[in-house]
Amino acid sequence: MAKERVTVIDIARAAGVSKSTVSLVLQGSSLVNEATRAKVNAVIRDLGYVYNRSAANLRQAKSKIIGIVVNDLTNSFFAELAVGVDAVVQSAGFVQFLANTGEKSERQREVIASMREHGVSGLIISPARGTEAADLAPLVESGIPVVLVVRDIAGAGVSSLISDNRAGALAAVRHLIARGHRRIAFLGGFADTAVFEARVRGYRDALREAGLNAGDDLVIGSAPSRAGGVTAIEQAMMLEDRPTAALCFNDAVAFGVCDGLRARRLEPGADFAVIGFDDVIEAKTAVPALTTVSVDPQGMGERAAELLLKQIKAGRAEPEAIVSPVRLVVRQSCGAAVERRVKEVSS
Amino acid sequence: MAKERVTVIDIARAAGVSKSTVSLVLQGSSLVNEATRAKVNAVIRDLGYVYNRSAANLRQAKSKIIGIVVNDLTNSFFAELAVGVDAVVQSAGFVQFLANTGEKSERQREVIASMREHGVSGLIISPARGTEAADLAPLVESGIPVVLVVRDIAGAGVSSLISDNRAGALAAVRHLIARGHRRIAFLGGFADTAVFEARVRGYRDALREAGLNAGDDLVIGSAPSRAGGVTAIEQAMMLEDRPTAALCFNDAVAFGVCDGLRARRLEPGADFAVIGFDDVIEAKTAVPALTTVSVDPQGMGERAAELLLKQIKAGRAEPEAIVSPVRLVVRQSCGAAVERRVKEVSS
DNA sequence: TGACGAGATTGGAACGTTCCAATTATTAAG
DNA sequence: CTTAATAATTGGAACGTTCCAATCTCGTCA
Incomplete structure (x- = not known):
């Protein structure tokens, strides 16, 4: 009983408006009248509509996804880093792809490729051992914001956040x-x-x-x-x-x-x-x-995520190399x- | 310099074939001639094409994404669980959304909703404390495969994998x-x-x-x-x-x-x-x-992922409740x- | 009364892929 | 030489959304 997908058009029909209007309320536009907004929202609830982000992404060529790739999630350091990232990313309405490379640069290549295919709008990477600037070149050329974390890579031309x-x-x-x-x-x-x-x-x-x-x-x-x-x-x-x-x-x-x-x-x-x-x-x-x-590490994850989000918002930003202070x-x-x-x- | 996206049509033009053919080689179809396949692949490499999964997902209404929601990634148990899931899921060509609820069922609701919007094709959930069958009802009604892990929820009507x-x-x-x-x-x-x-x-x-x-x-x-x-x-x-x-x-x-x-x-x-x-x-x-x-925990993650993939493949499967043996x-x-x-x- | 502008709403095109049915080229059989 | 079968290839429609330009409805002002 995989039910029929209910789309914006179904909502429109049921609410007696056009699909454009429904789209507008979905995006919280101020253009739409308060009364119609209420009605549309009611219908959305009634029909159990779920937004299709694939379609939206396709149209607007950007997603609400960021990727994070770490070396070893089993190491608390990276786990905490990931929860730091998750916290800020989640509250910005994004969701994170998390992948574990286990320090294998082959795996790293694969997961980065896969994330690009999914249209992530930014990437936080803790590079696997032995990663070189050349490995990241296609990624950075594509113009998608990247922040390197924990380990910097000379000449990669992207932002980095490492500790002092x-x-x-x-x-x-x-x-x-x-x-x-x-x-x-x-x-x-x-x-x-x-x-x-x-x-x-x-x-x-x-x-x-x-x-x-x-x-x-x-x-x-x-x-x-x-x-x-x-x-x-x-x-x-x-x-x-x-x-x-x-x-x-x-x-x-x-x-x-x-x-x-x-x-x-x-x-x-x-x-x-x-x-x-x-x-x-x-x-x-x-x-x-x-x-x-x-x-x-958690704070570092948060800062990395904030840096990345800033760059995503800004479009194209100068790479910054931040070294984060530490304390004994x-x-x-x-x-x-x-x-x-x-x-x-x-x- | 956000470059123009190169699409399947560009490939087609450059290789002197139709977009349908390109699509076929992308999917590794056996229908296409060896020579043309080679040519197309070459062009793909040359132009730096990256596959757009949003578009594909839209068309075929299914993704290569699974979601995993855990309570506390900071706890090694869950970190290892996630690593286990990641391993099998990755080698099946999927990628995982990972979200951390911190035991907050509000957060859990949000992340599950977000994952649905992204069209995950399955979900592995370690339910937050206090989660009830009713909380999961809309999810399971939608027919997307779910496996509960670590903690079972009576009457949820989905598969579960818990230890003995x-x-x-x-x-x-x-x-x-x-x-x-x-x-x-x-x-x-x-x-x-x-x-x-x-x-x-x-x-x-x-x-x-x-x-x-x-x-x-x-x-x-x-x-x-x-x-x-x-x-x-x-x-x-x-x-x-x-x-x-x-x-x-x-x-x-x-x-x-x-x-x-x-x-x-x-x-x-x-x-x-x-x-x-x-x-x-x-x-x-x-x-x-x-x-x-x-x-x-890692093995448990692997088994959960395998169970989930099996259900995804099977379409609609009877929920199974597996209790995993333990050993002192x-x-x-x-x-x-x-x-x-x-x-x-x-x- | 007519023109104007602001506020709301709308239809259609577009995004990049897959699928289907249809077409062409090739080979085998009679 | 024709026909049938098979192998390759193809154009167009479709997926569910957003964007754009266009339209419609008012109320207001000259």
Whole structure:
């Protein structure tokens, strides 16, 4: 019993007006008389009419859809980013296509193509690892607004919104140094990403300005996940001159580092200072509460969406590169002061 | 420089065929000659043609879009569910609208309406708290396939895919009993949901069959979140006859319970047994690794998507109510055996 | 009274595709 | 050589909306 579709014409007939008038009330035009508007609306309700956006899109060549493509929805960071986007996009009357690439650039190509076919009027992309400007070229040439988020791509010629990774890392490491740490590691993350590079740069700058040497043995890459954190800290603890603190690539890694520490009977916060990056939701409720560089992923999603909507409204806008400030949130995982770091349990 | 849209007609002209032929190759029809197909495809590439799905949808009154609405994307359970759906839906050539309701049924109404306007050909819904059959009635009457997931709604007349909550709880509590626990709490969750009800039922049944009484003071509701877990365990520890173990409403609550225990200097797994529900990704890497009832959210998403696609393909299908089996995954958080539960530190 | 303008309403064309029935070209059978 | 069958191709209508220009109905003013 797939019922007949009821169209604007049916409404028109039932209300005794023309389809144009119905269209007008659908768009809330001020041209139509109050009485007819009321009647039309009544009929719309009665007949259970549902607006056909495909038809509208076809006619006016623009949709109320935006696309968002993320790398790994399973990572809270991206999930929060997506809900931030969803919130503002929804209240602007848009709906979002969400796709997950799992860092596969092949998939990324496919989903972007598919979204274009569906006529999205803008795209928020957190580029998969290894994405190059050339990959995005056809997209940006088509003139549809794009904002890159989390990771910027040099020469892509589109807006971007990334967090101030260098400054965040700098602040975090300064904090550790102020607490008396001298052997500070940088753990986790893929070394071939711009984000990694920026965070390590902040880390190195902080060490340098304190006159500490930033030996390469202390920066240890890994997958940017909890499991990656475990392996990274294990590797760090194999070093003969072990670190006493670490700045982690992100919170997921930091949690993994905490797990790895506990597996060696070291208590994060007391025996070893760890600082994360992102300030994911569970950072504040974890035990110990994670000291981390807050990038406010949800807020970032909101800002990205606002930027995109602005560009959609403006038609053609100059690309802007926004770097979003970050702030160190000191909680427990970085320990109180270095004096407390007395117990050194070896496993 | 928003370039002119290139249409099927432009392709046709450039390739020296008719638009009908182009349409045919677009659909991969076997009717068209190999040579012309090749030529057309070449032209398509050259001109940078992008298919206009709005137009196609309009004509054939069906889209390659499915919608998924979840309650809280920030909860890994739902994020994983969405990833599972995305995976199968993507490889079937569909794309997904994802919307977050935040448990607000008002929002849910809006997003469902919006998705209908966009002509989704199916919907996967994890109903917001308090959703009733009547809320879904207009949707199901329209004949578009719907599968309810996670939470079923009596009398909705659509397919559903939920996990076997009673059996999971039963297995978990039996396990705790077998380990010697006698005072077992049920922590977290909103008491007015069907899922809560089913899990508590399993919990009570297990206690009853062991001849233990299931006093109401031991089932303590809370928000189904990490923070909720903290408050629930706090409340449980105020009891004069304290529990020694708990089955938690979900993994988020279980992690919160662990946090709360540690805040009281109790080590989860050693001093108090905790079992979660869901088997979220971080369950296995957490310390202690969380014993939990695995519902495999990603797999559940995949199955839901498959079920939905099947119904879409079949046109009109009988609603099926699938209950997905679950399995207790024993890790560390439930402790070894009750004998180890010696230390009782009061705070 | 006639002209005018504002307010409401309207019919038809257009958007880019798919589908249908019809046509042409090609091959096989008699 | 004709006819039938098959393989390829095609033009036009249709999908449900929006936009444009045109029309109609008033009331007002000279």
